[in-house]
Amino acid sequence: MAVFEGDRMVARESRATDREGGRDWMLVQIQEIAKLWNFERCGIGFGGPVIFEQQMVALSTHVGGWGDFLLSRHLSECLRVPVVMDNDANVGALGEAKHGAGKGCDPLFYMTLSTGIGGGIIIGDRVYRGADSYAGEIGHLNVLPGGPECLCGSNGCLERMCCGLWIERDHGRSAKEMLQSADFVNGYVVHLARGLKACLMLLNPARIVIGGGISKAGDRLFVPLREELGRQMTAWSKARIDVQPALLGDDSVLYGALELAKLYGDDVSRVV
Numbered sequence: 001m002a003v004f005e006g007d008r009m010v011a012r013e014s015r016a017t018d019r020e021g022g023r024d025w026m027l028v029q030i031q032e033i034a035k036l037w038n039f040e041r042c043g044i045g046f047g048g049p050v051i052f053e054q055q056m057v058a059l060s061t062h063v064g065g066w067g068d069f070l071l072s073r074h075l076s077e078c079l080r081v082p083v084v085m086d087n088d089a090n091v092g093a094l095g096e097a098k099h100g101a102g103k104g105c106d107p108l109f110y111m112t113l114s115t116g117i118g119g120g121i122i123i124g125d126r127v128y129r130g131a132d133s134y135a136g137e138i139g140h141l142n143v144l145p146g147g148p149e150c151l152c153g154s155n156g157c158l159e160r161m162c163c164g165l166w167i168e169r170d171h172g173r174s175a176k177e178m179l180q181s182a183d184f185v186n187g188y189v190v191h192l193a194r195g196l197k198a199c200l201m202l203l204n205p206a207r208i209v210i211g212g213g214i215s216k217a218g219d220r221l222f223v224p225l226r227e228e229l230g231r232q233m234t235a236w237s238k239a240r241i242d243v244q245p246a247l248l249g250d251d252s253v254l255y256g257a258l259e260l261a262k263l264y265g266d267d268v269s270r271v272v
Contacts, residue, residue, distance in 0.1 A: 001030070002254045003037045007099070009254070011037060023065035027074070034079050042083045043257030043264075045091030046071065047116070052086055052133045061151050062116065062165070084264040088112060088253050089136060090127045092246070093120025095256030096209045100247035105207035109199050110246075111138060114212030117159040117195075121203065139163070143194040158195035162188065164214055179217040185224055193228040196243065200229070204239045211246030218245065 002012040013033050018025050048066065049058035055072035076083040086094075093110030096102040102110065108122040117139030121128040129135050139159035140152050147156025160166055164175040171178055178184050196208060214221070222245060229241050246252045 001033050002251070002257075003039055004258045007258070009251070012251075012254070014250075019063055022063055023069065026063075027078075030075065031078055039081060041081050041261045042075065042079060043091070043259070043261035044071065044075070044083065044085035045088035045253035045257050045260075046085055047088045049137070050085055050087040050090075050133060052129055055085055057085075058133075082261075082264075084260050086127065086129075086260060087118065087120075087133075089118030090120040090129065091256035091260055092211050092252040093122050093136075093209075093256065094127055094259045095248055095252040095254065096211065096246055097122045097125065098259050099255045100252060101209045101244045102207060105205070105209075105242075107203060107205045109136075109203055109205040109208045110252075111196075111199075111208065111210050112212040112252075113162065113164075113192075113210050113214040115163060115165050117163045117212075119199070121205075138195055138199060141195050141198055143191045158191065161191040162195070162214075175214050176217075179214065179220055182220075182224075185217075185220060189221070189225045189228040192225060193232050196225075196229055197232050200233065200239050200241065201237065205242075206240070207242045207244060209244055209246050211248070211252045215245045216249070 002009050004010065015029055046057055048060040051058055055070065057066045057069045057071050060066040072083045072085045089110060089112045092112055093108060096110050097108050102108040102122065106124060110120040112118050119136035119138035121136050140150070140154065140157045142154060142156050143158045144156030144161055148160055149155055150157040150160035167175040167178055199205065199208065222243060226241060226243055229243065233241065248255055
């Protein structure tokens, strides 16, 4: 959580998540931190699908208790300020587009590569959410038909093959440790590039920005990933392959939440 004055971050606090504590634990943490600060409006990036027009959490695929929860309404009543929410990948995309590695890039595709995988699309300085708020879900493209089962119920999804949760479950070591191995990375980027190729062919973004914890591997990841994308891209396509790490690091979503609050925070009725 963070507080901004204008575009300047003036306070920030981070706490480790207690997954077993679920929704109730998280709501208590938010309110405890919020009591320390004075602010006029609030933006949220939630780690799962959000029905934007209803300002409702659809679900969390990693933590129970969030299904069909009106988080914005709940926090608005608790914090006594206008609150607006979107999923964290959309919010991260907005942060990088306005303040980070995506500035001046239209359209922009942002992917969060962390415990899970999500995507956000920025077209003309606005988030593209699709007809039902489900655009950008790149994590559940099938990149290995017949591959291992994903939490979503399908098989061989990009998230199943490449996210931090499954890297650790499959190999018994963290993604950070595994990405130290060039042999692992060379196999890993094959699946990652398959997902990004679909994005390049469908959207032809001016830039792809990748955030989340795994993106911190830097050149160990991005150099072989760009090379693999070059090999996989359709030969006649001249679509640019511009893939960059998030400039804002762990703060992409915080800056995106700032922009979300600027857009809607004074009049949340424009959303709901």
